[in-house]
Amino acid sequence: MSLDEIDKKILQKLQNDSKITNKKLSSELNLSVTAIFERIKRLERNRVISRYVALVKPAEVDRSFMVFCQIKLVQHSKNYVIKFEEEIIQLHEVLECYHVSGEYDYILKILVKDMEAYREFLLNKLTNLNHIGSTQSTFIISPVKSTTAIDLL
Amino acid sequence: MSLDEIDKKILQKLQNDSKITNKKLSSELNLSVTAIFERIKRLERNRVISRYVALVKPAEVDRSFMVFCQIKLVQHSKNYVIKFEEEIIQLHEVLECYHVSGEYDYILKILVKDMEAYREFLLNKLTNLNHIGSTQSTFIISPVKSTTAIDLL
DNA sequence: ACTCATTCTGAAAAATATTCTAATTACAAT
DNA sequence: ATTGTAATTAGAATATTTTTCAGAATGAGT
Numbered sequence: 001m002s003l004d005e006i007d008k009k010i011l012q013k014l015q016n017d018s019k020i021t022n023k024k025l026s027s028e029l030n031l032s033v034t035a036i037f038e039r040i041k042r043l044e045r046n047r048v049i050s051r052y053v054a055l056v057k058p059a060e061v062d063r064s065f066m067v068f069c070q071i072k073l074v075q076h077s078k079n080y081v082i083k084f085e086e087e088i089i090q091l092h093e094v095l096e097c098y099h100v101s102g103e104y105d106y107i108l109k110i111l112v113k114d115m116e117a118y119r120e121f122l123l124n125k126l127t128n129l130n131h132i133g134s135t136q137s138t139f140i141i142s143p144v145k146s147t148t149a150i151d152l153l
Numbered sequence: 154m155s156l157d158e159i160d161k162k163i164l165q166k167l168q169n170d171s172k173i174t175n176k177k178l179s180s181e182l183n184l185s186v187t188a189i190f191e192r193i194k195r196l197e198r199n200r201v202i203s204r205y206v207a208l209v210k211p212a213e214v215d216r217s218f219m220v221f222c223q224i225k226l227v228q229h230s231k232n233y234v235i236k237f238e239e240e241i242i243q244l245h246e247v248l249e250c251y252h253v254s255g256e257y258d259y260i261l262k263i264l265v266k267d268m269e270a271y272r273e274f275l276l277n278k279l280t281n282l283n284h285i286g287s288t289q290s291t292f293i294i295s296p297v298k299s300t301t302a303i304d305l306l
Numbered sequence: 307a308c309t310c311a312t313t314c315t316g317a318a319a320a321a322t323a324t325t326c327t328a329a330t331t332a333c334a335a336t
Numbered sequence: 337a338t339t340g341t342a343a344t345t346a347g348a349a350t351a352t353t354t355t356t357c358a359g360a361a362t363g364a365g366t
Binding site: 001003011014015016017018019046047048049050051052053054055056057058060061063066068085088089092093094095096097098099100101102104106107111138139140141142143144145146147148149150151152 | 154156164167168169170171172199200201202203204205206207208209210211213214216219221238241242245246247248249250251252253254255257259260264291292293294295296297298299300301302303304305
Binding site: 031032033034035038039 | 343344345346347
């Protein structure tokens with residue numbers, strides 16, 4: 001789907017604050033409320049906007065420990081890969097998982113309460129999965145930047 | 154701030170779809186609209202909910218290339234670290250940046266159009282920063298899971 | 307039992323989202 | 337240039353939702 005400059009400005013603003021009203025958007029972009037409304041609906045219909053979400057502060061819900069975990073599989077046959085990915089998706093501690101290039105096969109972003117909870121996760125969940133070869137954990141000392149907004153301007 | 158089960162259910166739902174109406178929430182949780190309204194306002198006031206955002210599909214806005222880039226600094230004096238982090242924050246291609254444990258100092262999640270754009274980014278922006286020792290890039294072959302929602306139940 | 311603070315309900319008011327009709331614009335084909 | 341067609345827009349109406357308000361229920365501490 002093709003996006004003009006107005007679409008991009010709308011997306012830019014919605015990515016930063018999806019609670020902004022159509023009225024405010026319309027005055028900032030010098031368009032009618034209806035024009036804004038129709039454009040947003042079109043962006044939603046075409047799945048340019050995939051969803052609207054509330055972002056929760058991890059520390060406020062007792063999830064202050066973030067880890068990047070790299071994983072190697074023992075085999076790479078299609079069945080193993082499919083099975084592994086299905087199982088990973090089920091784990092709620094895993095916020096993100098990517099199949100990647102390089103020495104390891106996967107990178108996972110994991111969020112838990114603390115180091116102890118991570119140990120539990122590793123022992124009881126992750127290393128219990130079949131086909132896992134080795135893992136390597138990288139702990140987050142401090143977040144420097146964290147955004148979901150893609151720059152479009 | 155302390156959260157009861159109702160708060161957690163509200164957060165759970167808002168993390169998945171922040172456009173859900175208070176009326177719908179109220180019927181699903183068997184509370185009045187006002188009760189829901191007040192609870193959400195409290196969650197916002199106390200920054201449990203940090204913001205509401207629209208999520209945009211990267212491919213739809215021509216950003217199909219994601220990379221994890223690990224960085225080592227040449228020195229770790231406070232001034233260097235501060236300066237480096239300030240500069241990283243400015244780069245719109247960098248969606249996330251974490252100070253981490255292990256062999257490298259930082260992990261960055263970078264989103265660009267394609268490999269060529271990534272090369273441009275590396276040459277013109279990243280390696281132009283002072284104090285950078287070495288970098289190592291890991292390319293995303295395929296996303297397996299990607300969510301912003303923290304499981305609270 | 308009484309007070310205080312918190313959370314709740316239901317109704318009213320204010321603001322916003324959505325629908326509708328018509329006018330305008332953009333653009334391709336002639 | 338001009339016609340026709342579709343897409344986009346504006347403005348008014350209607351429908352929904354958010355927000356405010358007053359009063360009732362709840363619970364902890366005295």
